Every structure is written in structure tokens, then in C-alpha cells.
Amino acid sequence: MFNAYENDTSANEPKYIETTTPEGKVNFYSMTLEDLKAFLKGKGKEQFRAQQIFKWVYEQRVTDVEKMSNLSKSFRQEIPDILSFDLPPVLKHLKSIDGTQKFLFDVKGGNSVEAVLIPSDDRLTLCISSEVGCNMACKFCFTGKQKLKRRLTTEEIVGQFMQVHDRLEPGQRISNIVFMGMGEPLDNPEAVFKSIEVLHSPWGMMLSRRKITVSTSGLVPQIKLVADAKVRLAVSLNGSNDEIRSRVMPINKKYPLKQLLDACREYTRVTKDRITFEYVLLKGVTDQMEHAREVVQLLKGIPSKINIIPFNEHPGSGYERPSDEQIEKFHTELIKLGAHVLLRRTMGRDIYAACGQLTTVKDRPETMDISNSKIGGTNERHFGSGQPRL
CATH class of the missing domain: 1.10.150.530 (DNA polymerase; domain 1)
Structure with a gap:
């Protein structure tokens, strides 16, 4: 009854074992x-x-x-x-100049994962990890360079929440959780959705399902599980056509855009919810005006919003962050085309806690200089032509 994944050195995939001490x-x-x-x-x-x-x-x-x-x-x-009642120990706790906090957890066997607490004016969001490493190998993601070592157990996922919860200042409360940390959540569905049940339960932490978001790189068959759990769906799009998306996200070769977007349409039909499409701006790769136009056409008819995420640098990525001017130009083009769009404020970039920067590889950097960029330095949120905020 009580199971978890553990690495099987005799096979390529982790196996399921009983979770006991x-x-x-x-x-x-x-x-x-x-x-x-x-x-x-x-x-x-x-x-x-x-x-x-x-x-x-x-x-x-x-x-x-x-x-x-x-x-x-x-x-x-x-x-x-x-x-x-053991919780995964906190090995390290870093604080950004913008108030973001990053936690490094010991999950045994020499393994560790990171979680990020993100403050804003009206919410306090915890970004949770679901795996040690990741099999998806997205080219722009630091975690993607760390092959999957094992999937986290339910207690290790819930434990991230509880450890951060116990360190909050008086009067603070985690209002939202997003499964956007290390790993592909839908590659570890049993532990992820079981942890959601615990955190949502009126006998647990009483988090509203509408305050819980599960992100995926595009594991099409598992998207139905997000709808069944009645939680929000975020999809890492990051390419305006199959050629570009396959180049930066290998999963697209198995589940190309048509299959992915058909699954997204079905999710919105069943749940009546909008989907958040995450779109990383890579200099010269995904940040051109024709890409903006292609994105709007791709998502036509799907109730959604687009989160623009300027690329967050990490060692050996091979990609660059676009200039602030190009980021604003891309954002403005989407608005002109009538998209519901948000230019996400980059949080925690100086402590490698921003989107795409989480990893526990050896010799990972802990800080970076962000003084050369204005984007992400404000608390503004930008929405498209009269669209309602979600």
C-alpha cells in the first residue's frame, strides 16, 4: 500500500519499492x-x-x-x-535580494532536491520538486543536465511543503503550490497526486485545488490525470512549431504539438479551466516576431494565458537571454495579437532559484550577478488587451 520509487541499478528505469524505515x-x-x-x-x-x-x-x-x-x-x-514523523532535512537555505528563498533538502542516498518560496503582493507560492534530476533533457533547463536518479516519495514531496511551512514568519501562509521544480511531475504521478490529496485534504493543509498547479513538459497521456485531480495545468510550450520545440525539448519528438494541444483542448473541455502555457525566450531561437505570431495561431481556440519567461542563464546552457528591449518587443507583439499574456517577473535569479535554474549537480554555482538586466527587477505584471486576470 505504501510505495515509492527507488533507483534500480540493474535497469534504466527506477523501480517501485515499499516505503518503510x-x-x-x-x-x-x-x-x-x-x-x-x-x-x-x-x-x-x-x-x-x-x-x-x-x-x-x-x-x-x-x-x-x-x-x-x-x-x-x-x-x-x-x-x-x-x-x-521525519521530514527531509534542510541542508541549505538561501535568500535572494528580491525576497525569494531557496531550500536544499536531503533525500537520502547522497541525493538532494531544491524547492523555492516565491513572494508577491497577494500570494506566497512554493515551487516543489518531484524528482532527483529529470529524464526530459530540455536544453534550456539546468535540471535537464542532471539525469534522473530517482523519483521522490510522497513524504519527500509533502515534506518539502512542511519544512518550508514550519519556517514561515508569524502571519505568513503558503497560498499556492506549483509542481515546477526539479523533475517532470507527470513522470512521477502516483507520488505527486497522492501528495496533492494530503495537502488539499481538510484534515491536511486545506489547500484549495485551484491554488495547486501541475506543470508538464508534454507527457500527453498523463494530462488526463491533472484534470481528474481537479488542479490547474501548466504546459511548457517553449517552441512555436515542431521543428523548434523538438530542438529545445526532446519530448516533442514523441508527443508533437498536435497531440499535445489536442490533450490541452480536452483538459479545458472537461475542467472549464484555462491552461497556462509557459514560453521561454531564448535569444535568436524563440524570441522573434514570427514566433509570437505562430504561438498565437497555435493556441487559437484554447482557453489559456501565456507566461513569457526570459531565459535564466546557467553554466553550459549554450543559450542566451534576449535583451530587455527584445523581451518587451515580443511581449508587446503578443498583446497586439490579442493574446492573454503575462511577462513573468524573474524571481530568485541571483541565487539560481529562477525558472530553469534548479539543480543539485556537483559544483553548481550559488549566486550570479543580475545587475545588467532591468526585466524582472520590478513587480509589474503585464496582461494583454483587456483580458481578465487569472
Whole structure:
């Protein structure tokens, strides 16, 4: 019942194994409420105890079982032998000049992942990782240079949220989560969607499904799972035609634009939600005016908004960030064409916490000089011709 992925050195793909500690305990954060009910029933305990424990841990943030006063003394003595409340340790915590925070988590076996807390005027968004490395090999992404080592478990995903939550200042609350960190979320669907259930649950962290976004590079068959989970969908487009997209995103060779956009249309039909299309501006590759026109034609008839993301540099990328003038020109062209468009503010770039910069490869840089760019230095959000904000 309680499973996770682990790297199998005898095969190309990670395999599924049971998630338990060496002592045979099950990690509490790996379970939904129904999982815990079934687990306790198997131990001969009343199922309502699951709700009591969930309330202590998620609402009260109490993991010391001796403080769980509505549980019997004998049951409190048993809990440490069957349940673990361990969270992935924070190895490093960096803060950007713009308020963005990056956390490096230890996920055992010499592996680590990064998560990013992004502040804005009306929300506090946590960007969560789902894998150590990534198999998608997107050319503009630092994570893409780090081959997949293993997929994260449910408790490691939920654990990122809880560790950051526990470090918030008084009065702060994580309002949104986006699965846009390291890894392809739809390449690890069981753990990702199970973690969403935990974080959404009224017995868990009570996050609205509409405040949860799952991003994909284009795993077409799994897009249905996002609709089934009733959460938001973001798609990394990053190419205005198949030739360009296949060059920068190898997944397009398997699932070309027609298949991807057909799946997107079906998502909007079923959910009645808009899709966010992420579009990275690469100098001389995706930032020309003809590309803007092609993008608008591609997305015609799909309820959506376009997030323009100026490329965020990292060592060995082979790509450059367009000039601020070219970024503004591209943005203006999309608006003129009637697109609902947002020029995303670049956050955390100075600590390698911006979109496409997350990695845990050896000798990764920790800081960079961003004084040469104005784009991303303001808190403005730019929307197209009279379109409503989402």
C-alpha cells in the first residue's frame, strides 16, 4: 500500500519499492487520511484515531506523541514503533535580494532536491520538486543536465511543503503550490497526486485545488490525470512549431504539438479551466516576431494565458537571454495579437532559484550577478488587451 520509487541499478528505469524505515516504520507524511485509517485498522486500532493524529500533525503541528492528549497513554506508547514523523532535512537555505528563498533538502542516498518560496503582493507560492534530476533533457533547463536518479516519495514531496511551512514568519501562509521544480511531475504521478490529496485534504493543509498547479513538459497521456485531480495545468510550450520545440525539448519528438494541444483542448473541455502555457525566450531561437505570431495561431481556440519567461542563464546552457528591449518587443507583439499574456517577473535569479535554474549537480554555482538586466527587477505584471486576470 505504501510505495515509492527507488533507483534500480540493474535497469534504466527506477523501480517501485515499499516505503518503510529500516526499523519497519511507515512515514506519516506518506499517507492520506484513508491510508492511515487502513493502516491503523490493520494494527487493530479504531479508524477515528487517524483523524485525531492528522489534526495534531497538520493543524496543530504537533509530532511529539506525548502531547497528543486525546490519545490513550497505551496508544501513545505504540505510535513511535509504527510511525515516523521525519521530514527531509534542510541542508541549505538561501535568500535572494528580491525576497525569494531557496531550500536544499536531503533525500537520502547522497541525493538532494531544491524547492523555492516565491513572494508577491497577494500570494506566497512554493515551487516543489518531484524528482532527483529529470529524464526530459530540455536544453534550456539546468535540471535537464542532471539525469534522473530517482523519483521522490510522497513524504519527500509533502515534506518539502512542511519544512518550508514550519519556517514561515508569524502571519505568513503558503497560498499556492506549483509542481515546477526539479523533475517532470507527470513522470512521477502516483507520488505527486497522492501528495496533492494530503495537502488539499481538510484534515491536511486545506489547500484549495485551484491554488495547486501541475506543470508538464508534454507527457500527453498523463494530462488526463491533472484534470481528474481537479488542479490547474501548466504546459511548457517553449517552441512555436515542431521543428523548434523538438530542438529545445526532446519530448516533442514523441508527443508533437498536435497531440499535445489536442490533450490541452480536452483538459479545458472537461475542467472549464484555462491552461497556462509557459514560453521561454531564448535569444535568436524563440524570441522573434514570427514566433509570437505562430504561438498565437497555435493556441487559437484554447482557453489559456501565456507566461513569457526570459531565459535564466546557467553554466553550459549554450543559450542566451534576449535583451530587455527584445523581451518587451515580443511581449508587446503578443498583446497586439490579442493574446492573454503575462511577462513573468524573474524571481530568485541571483541565487539560481529562477525558472530553469534548479539543480543539485556537483559544483553548481550559488549566486550570479543580475545587475545588467532591468526585466524582472520590478513587480509589474503585464496582461494583454483587456483580458481578465487569472
